[in-house]
Amino acid sequence: MSEKQQKQDVGKVLLDELVNPPAPKKAGRWSKVGRALLLPALAVLTGLILGASLIVVTSEDVWAAFQVSFGAGLGSAWNTITSAYAALFAGALGDPVRIIQALQSGNAVEIRRSINPILESLVNATPYIFAGLAVALGFRAGVFNIGVEGQLFMGAIAATYVGYAVKGLPGFIHMPLALLAGALGGAAWGFVPGWLKARTGGHEVINTIMMNYIAFRLTEYLLGGPMTRPGSGGLPLSPIIEKSAEIPQFFPAPIRFHLGFFIALATAYGVYWLLFKTTWGFNLRTVGANPNAARYAGMDITRNTILAMSLAGALAGLAGANQILAVNRSMAIGLSPGYGFDSIALALIGNSTPIGVVLASLLFGALRNGATRMELLRIPNDIVSIIQALILAFVAAPAIIRTIYRIKPSKEADSTVNIRSWGGGQK
Amino acid sequence: MTTIIVHRKLTSVTPTRRRWMGLVEFVLGVIMLLIFTLRVPAGAVSTFVMTPGGITQGLAPDWVLPTFPVLLGLTLVVMALGAFQFFRGFDRWMNGVLGIVAGLFVFAFLTWATANTSLNLTGMLSAAVLLSVPITLGAFSGVLCERAGVVNIAIEGMMLMASMTGALVGSVTGSLVVGLLAAVASSVLLALAHAVLSIRYKINQIISGTVINIFSLGMTSFLSSKFLQTYQNLNNPPIFPRIPIPLLADIPVLGPLFFNTNLFVYIMFALLIIIQVALFATRWGLRLRSVGEHPKAADTLGINVFRTRYMAVLLGGVVAGIGGAFFTLGSVGRFDEAMTAGKGFIGLAAMIFGNWTPIGSFLAGLLFGFADSVASKLPLLDTGIPIQLMAMAPYITTMVVLAGVVGRGNTPAADGEPYEKE
Numbered sequence: 001m002s003e004k005q006q007k008q009d010v011g012k013v014l015l016d017e018l019v020n021p022p023a024p025k026k027a028g029r030w031s032k033v034g035r036a037l038l039l040p041a042l043a044v045l046t047g048l049i050l051g052a053s054l055i056v057v058t059s060e061d062v063w064a065a066f067q068v069s070f071g072a073g074l075g076s077a078w079n080t081i082t083s084a085y086a087a088l089f090a091g092a093l094g095d096p097v098r099i100i101q102a103l104q105s106g107n108a109v110e111i112r113r114s115i116n117p118i119l120e121s122l123v124n125a126t127p128y129i130f131a132g133l134a135v136a137l138g139f140r141a142g143v144f145n146i147g148v149e150g151q152l153f154m155g156a157i158a159a160t161y162v163g164y165a166v167k168g169l170p171g172f173i174h175m176p177l178a179l180l181a182g183a184l185g186g187a188a189w190g191f192v193p194g195w196l197k198a199r200t201g202g203h204e205v206i207n208t209i210m211m212n213y214i215a216f217r218l219t220e221y222l223l224g225g226p227m228t229r230p231g232s233g234g235l236p237l238s239p240i241i242e243k244s245a246e247i248p249q250f251f252p253a254p255i256r257f258h259l260g261f262f263i264a265l266a267t268a269y270g271v272y273w274l275l276f277k278t279t280w281g282f283n284l285r286t287v288g289a290n291p292n293a294a295r296y297a298g299m300d301i302t303r304n305t306i307l308a309m310s311l312a313g314a315l316a317g318l319a320g321a322n323q324i325l326a327v328n329r330s331m332a333i334g335l336s337p338g339y340g341f342d343s344i345a346l347a348l349i350g351n352s353t354p355i356g357v358v359l360a361s362l363l364f365g366a367l368r369n370g371a372t373r374m375e376l377l378r379i380p381n382d383i384v385s386i387i388q389a390l391i392l393a394f395v396a397a398p399a400i401i402r403t404i405y406r407i408k409p410s411k412e413a414d415s416t417v418n419i420r421s422w423g424g425g426q427k
Numbered sequence: 428m429t430t431i432i433v434h435r436k437l438t439s440v441t442p443t444r445r446r447w448m449g450l451v452e453f454v455l456g457v458i459m460l461l462i463f464t465l466r467v468p469a470g471a472v473s474t475f476v477m478t479p480g481g482i483t484q485g486l487a488p489d490w491v492l493p494t495f496p497v498l499l500g501l502t503l504v505v506m507a508l509g510a511f512q513f514f515r516g517f518d519r520w521m522n523g524v525l526g527i528v529a530g531l532f533v534f535a536f537l538t539w540a541t542a543n544t545s546l547n548l549t550g551m552l553s554a555a556v557l558l559s560v561p562i563t564l565g566a567f568s569g570v571l572c573e574r575a576g577v578v579n580i581a582i583e584g585m586m587l588m589a590s591m592t593g594a595l596v597g598s599v600t601g602s603l604v605v606g607l608l609a610a611v612a613s614s615v616l617l618a619l620a621h622a623v624l625s626i627r628y629k630i631n632q633i634i635s636g637t638v639i640n641i642f643s644l645g646m647t648s649f650l651s652s653k654f655l656q657t658y659q660n661l662n663n664p665p666i667f668p669r670i671p672i673p674l675l676a677d678i679p680v681l682g683p684l685f686f687n688t689n690l691f692v693y694i695m696f697a698l699l700i701i702i703q704v705a706l707f708a709t710r711w712g713l714r715l716r717s718v719g720e721h722p723k724a725a726d727t728l729g730i731n732v733f734r735t736r737y738m739a740v741l742l743g744g745v746v747a748g749i750g751g752a753f754f755t756l757g758s759v760g761r762f763d764e765a766m767t768a769g770k771g772f773i774g775l776a777a778m779i780f781g782n783w784t785p786i787g788s789f790l791a792g793l794l795f796g797f798a799d800s801v802a803s804k805l806p807l808l809d810t811g812i813p814i815q816l817m818a819m820a821p822y823i824t825t826m827v828v829l830a831g832v833v834g835r836g837n838t839p840a841a842d843g844e845p846y847e848k849e
Contacts, residue, residue, distance in 0.1 A: 058649075196826065200444075348634065378653070382646075
């Protein structure tokens with residue numbers, strides 16, 4: 001007992017040196033924050049610029065204008081970009097003129113309507129926060145959770161079931177119960193690949209992808225049969241959840257801003273606390289950073305891997321449960337507009353830290369929401385996915401951004417992601 | 428003279444794993460006994476039509492099988508295989524035997540489901556061969572990349588991009604060959620991006636693949652809703668016709684399946700032979716594999732690790748591009764958003780199932796294609812089993828196989844490791 005204890009302590013000291021190398025003394029707190037934000041900010045900027053060039057290249061108006069004259073073409077290109085990004089901004093954060101007028105008039109309804117785009121962006125950001133945390137937690141523990149989509153579906157299914165099948169409970173019990181069911185549903189879907197990885201070495205990337213497809217098929221089956229809404233006429237829809245299971249919305253009907261956003265923020269804080277303030281979190285991060293050292297220090301890699309995947313699944317399940325209980329109120333096949341892949345981008349852009357994930361989610365939520373306004377200008381909202389992929393590439397390969405903007409490389413290590421592929425790598 | 432000594436890895440299966448696999452196979456046999464064999468109406472016959480619809484060459488008479496004896500035989504074979512696996516084990520043939528057991532199980536299911544009715548078996552098989560084309564080509568792409576030590580989960584994105592480019596260029600030019608070449612070119616561009624990100628910038632190869640998948644999904648959906656849906660004539664490419672091979676097409680059963688079919692099926696077979704021979708019987712292949720196994724040793728011997736990896740990834744892009752073009756130019760004749768529907772990921776699973784060899788990937792791809800084909804025919808048979816549950820089978824099989832294969836098979840040792848030249 002004591003010998004083991006001692007071993008662990010020595011290991012911990014050594015690991016602390018390895019995992020958190022002492023920061024250079026001169027660097028002040030704010031310059032550190034600035035440096036941490038500089039590269040992501042430049043990545044976002046570059047992504048937006050490249051997105052703008054795609055909008056211009058695919059615009060018929062610009063091509064027509066270039067046939068008139070070169071100057072007209074340039075003017076048209078500039079107009080296209082400014083109107084597109086103005087629409088994006090207004091769609092994401094609201095029209096500033098309208099907000100100011102509403103505030104001056106003092107009309108409560110008008111104020112709410114004018115700031116609705118911001119609130120809608122927060123509604124969009126909420127599932128992103130949960131889903132991004134699910135991937136970030138995995139990265140910290142050295143597993144690549146590409147199965148958020150499936151875990152989210154299972155969480156949503158479980159929450160929906162508890163939401164409509166359990167009747168007669170008061171809201172303060174029913175709603176948390178449904179959320180818990182969602183977390184458990186997701187956790188079950190994360191547990192299986194975690195267990196397979198820890199016990200058999202089956203790589204979680206393939207297993208979580210397979211689990212995604214199994215979840216889709218299971219959802220189709222359940223919505224088409226056992227969980228179908230009576231009288232839906234064969235449409236794959238679940239019954240509508242009970243009033244008592246709903247996550248409350250703060251304002252009357254068209255505004256969907258709801259309590260789930262604050263639950264997401266609290267969850268993000270909880271993940272931060274777990275990862276960085278508890279022994280469990282330390283073990284998880286050590287297993288992720290250096291499994292060999294963790295094994296040497298006496299940490300249980302099997303248990304930590306399973307725990308990490310289950311927790312990640314639970315977070316993804318919460319994303320699905322939140323969407324059902326707060327926004328959709330019933331389950332349908334088209335639940336997710338691609339949260340699975342987006343969440344990977346969020347975790348990486350947020351450098352796998354909870355605060356980073358929250359910031360990245362706010363950004364992506366705003367982009368997604370603003371893109372609906374861009375659709376009016378005949379710019380498909382898929383532009384956001386393209387911008388996301390570009391941002392992700394630049395964040396993952398900071399050398400590209402450094403080359404473009406001639407930034408000197410910092411001495412600190414860039415990557416917090418340490419995932420091994422299915423081959424060797426176990427040297 | 429130089430001799431090449433190939434060190435075969437000792438492929439010992441741990442006893443636990445051996446018994447588990449045996450148990451799984453035996454349980455499948457028991458299921459066959461209880462659900463299929465013992466529930467057959469007395470004297471029932473299963474009729475299999477052996478000529479696909481719309482074929483005039485290689486006609487074959489229908490197969491009429493007595494249902495009960497056939498099912499009993501299949502059940503006993505599966506149980507025997509399971510028992511042998513449990514007690515003695517098939518060692519390196521374990522996956523192959525599992526594949527056979529799965530195949531027999533499905534055949535037993537079909538025999539049971541067609542008791543006293545009829546089913547076009549070769550029609551189903553010919554659909555299976557076509558459905559397996561993108562999966563198998565995706566797996567080949569994975570084999571090429573991973574044998575050189577680059578993990579490629581971007582196959583899905585490459586195929587999606589290729590399918591859209593194929594449809595677009597094929598529609599504009601009206602030429603199948605130009606469409607196919609453009610599809611391949613677009614896929615190679617993405618492969619180049621993957622290579623630059625993961626070899627030059629050394630970012631995690633799985634992340635680089637994810638970048639390409641997100642980008643490709645976004646880009647194809649963007650262009651599709653911007654142009655293809657507005658201008659219908661941009662999304663109306665011709666389709667490669669059925670090309671019968673003289674003489675061979677007249678062979679019953681095999682002729683309609685393999686020799687009177689789509690150009691893509693012939694390409695798949697050609698690539699199977701080319702890649703298998705090139706990887707395992709040429710100096711080029713030995714060098715490529717050495718880069719995937721031990722890049723430092725390869726570098727010491729004067730092999731250019733970076734160039735070899737670039738070449739492998741670009742070739743993988745070519746193969747994935749052909750697989751993507753199949754969706755629009757080979758089967759559907761129209762591009763739909765996200766139409767690859769995860770076939771690239773299934774291809775990746777087929778590659779692992781097939782132990783990183785072309786022949787194994789091909790057989791695994793056929794199995795997945797067959798499962799798809801059975802699932803699509805299931806509603807016609809009216810068996811009372813939900814299609815969705817049946818459609819899960821390939822995914823579950825993959826997970827079972829993956830649990831058994833890792834750390835044992837031919838996984839390239841340096842797979843996914845960026846190479847740092849010193």
